[in-house]
Amino acid sequence: MPVGVGLIGVGTVGGGVITTLACNHETISMRTGLDVRLVHVAEKNPKQLDGFALEGVRVSSDAAAVIADPEVQVVVELIGGLEPARTFILRALSAKKHVVTANKMLLAHHGAELAEAAAAQGVELRYEAAVAGTIPIIKALREGLVANQVSAVYGILNGTCNYILSQMTEKGLEFGDALAQAVTLGFAETPPDLDIEGFDTAHKCQIIASLCYSTPVSLDDLHIEGITRITHADVADAKELGYLIKLLAVVRSIEGEVEARVHPTLVPLNHPLASVWNEFNAVYVQSDIADVTMFYGRGAGRMPTASAVVSDIVDIAGRSGHPAMPAFVYARRLPIRDMGKLVGRYYLRMSTEDKPGTLAKICFALGRQQVSIASCFQRETGVQGRVHVVVMTHESQEAAVRKAIEEIDGLDCIWGASQLIRVL
């Protein structure tokens, strides 16, 4: 008995889903015994459908037609954004249709509402493609590592940012030039703010945190920093210290609290995450039984994302007649840990006047907050009378480091705001 798929939105990923279901229908059916087929597509812009073989597939300009189609058992939402995606998904769930989505923004904002609506109707809401594209990380966290209590997840979850930072590292580019290159190559959306300001990574971070710790997490609780303040000088300094700079989503459990944060991070050169270059994503998981695991692949793109979407569809088809797996389990309400409590090493870079006593003032400010210096160097900047002071701290508390930086930035001899990058 065929399983009917309805697709809302034929953009980049939607097109990939059409192609995948058509080209690999036989492979899927051979492996699973399932006959998964596209029966209805909704797309407002008929031009988007050019070039696709849609024989035997109903085509509408209206999402409602797909949702109402009695042959559609699984609705795939691929229009992105908050509305009307949210309304379409809620309507599909009300109509007792399973839903597959790649919409991380929507899940990060309204995941709880959607999960509840799915549970109320006893249908599935799946979102493998929303995090790390092609990588089956949701399945790994939810099923493969089901026996584990996860202690930490470190994710490179935005291909655009990783591409920009990789180019800054490999080619010595400044941020702006690397960004321009990413835009030219089509790796960055326009405008690229969601990516480079860290919001896209934060959406995925929120999903991982909710999933791993069975607790509701609000996007507002996340600490979010993007990569726009990273300079080539930081990248070069980091390299000299034995690190690469990566934008990481970090999710951890500490003393009954959940840490969920997104920021540039110094990753040691010998860490598996340091081998993740350009547009690739990876998720590094620490857990009590499995110890360390890492999952690597393309985080975006037409076909890689389609691979994840179709895996969700097939999973749902294979479980038909079976109680739905909840999208999120909110079994408890864990507090989100305050960033001030974070303990780690910090990379600090100060732009200072090249005058006697400057370094002493910086060291004094750090010492007063009990921030201990592990290593330190000063170097000329090429600008007359200005030098860079780079400090790597021993393990320190974030609150103390921030206080010290505030004091340092108030000194007359300091130019602009100092750089602070956390170390993995």
Added chain:
Amino acid sequence: MPVGVGLIGVGTVGGGVITTLACNHETISMRTGLDVRLVHVAEKNPKQLDGFALEGVRVSSDAAAVIADPEVQVVVELIGGLEPARTFILRALSAKKHVVTANKMLLAHHGAELAEAAAAQGVELRYEAAVAGTIPIIKALREGLVANQVSAVYGILNGTCNYILSQMTEKGLEFGDALAQAVTLGFAETPPDLDIEGFDTAHKCQIIASLCYSTPVSLDDLHIEGITRITHADVADAKELGYLIKLLAVVRSIEGEVEARVHPTLVPLNHPLASVWNEFNAVYVQSDIADVTMFYGRGAGRMPTASAVVSDIVDIAGRSGHPAMPAFVYARRLPIRDMGKLVGRYYLRMSTEDKPGTLAKICFALGRQQVSIASCFQRETGVQGRVHVVVMTHESQEAAVRKAIEEIDGLDCIWGASQLIRVL
């Protein structure tokens, strides 16, 4: 309603399963709503049970008691080896119990028979722990990448071999010393032959090939080489050429034939598999929709392997009342590709007399077989009158390279058998 687990064999991994089910019972139940509990354990040696909290768990010295226990729905076989494991599993399947096993040797030899027995009874036979330990690679290949036609899988699947090769690379050890160190640290079984001769990797290679290509694969069809012939000189030469030596399982589909082989391989330093060190495993997958993915983690050890075993148990519990997923689908019968047809680059090392004309003879033999040299160097060995000639070929056919080596090894000026290592 609790799901009852019966465990046969409390060795290293069995102990890990007892601990995991006890310690993380609450976590599993919170996430899945399932009450998975150990109800019966069979172990011949009562000493093995020392130190485990087994309140409320029945203990037998006989596997038959576990299989016959009406409260046992899932039988976990962790005694390893061919017999009596095969008989126990067949009996459990006959009694309509689901079976979970980590027994790669048994699956590689009798996977088809066991899969058929499970299918005949409509029960599950799961084996996530049999390949790459903690890494959910079976789930990834079967479910996460279900939409894909896999073109190639490259796996580092034996922690002992990877540890030995890593130590040879990092510390400059010879094979024997690195092996002794692995034995001392408990990374190698005694005797270590299954590991270092490549058989353990071959078992896993056979499982991956059967799974990816839905075709029966006989162990006898696999080309299997271990790492015992790898010397420190090879490791050093490879490094100089920009490669690391890894023992890889390679599974590929070419022109409707399946390639399945296990041998030491030169892996480029910038390849993701080159960042997999010591006892870690990784599986690198190329497929048509997802493109490249890689899965990384511990391939052995008490708790990491238990993580995979328990994920299988929970998966089965979550599908109860649902048609069983077949362990292997043999939908077709693809031929196994002859090794002679392999096309790739080759690293060759000849130990030769330090005399005029020697290099010319080697080059002549290669040229006669149309094997073209990409790079070549000769170096002193420290042994008077003997030098090493190292050749990296352009893409060549294996049959031709082997013929050339046969001719070269017949030359008077050559000492011993020349080394041939394939390049990724």
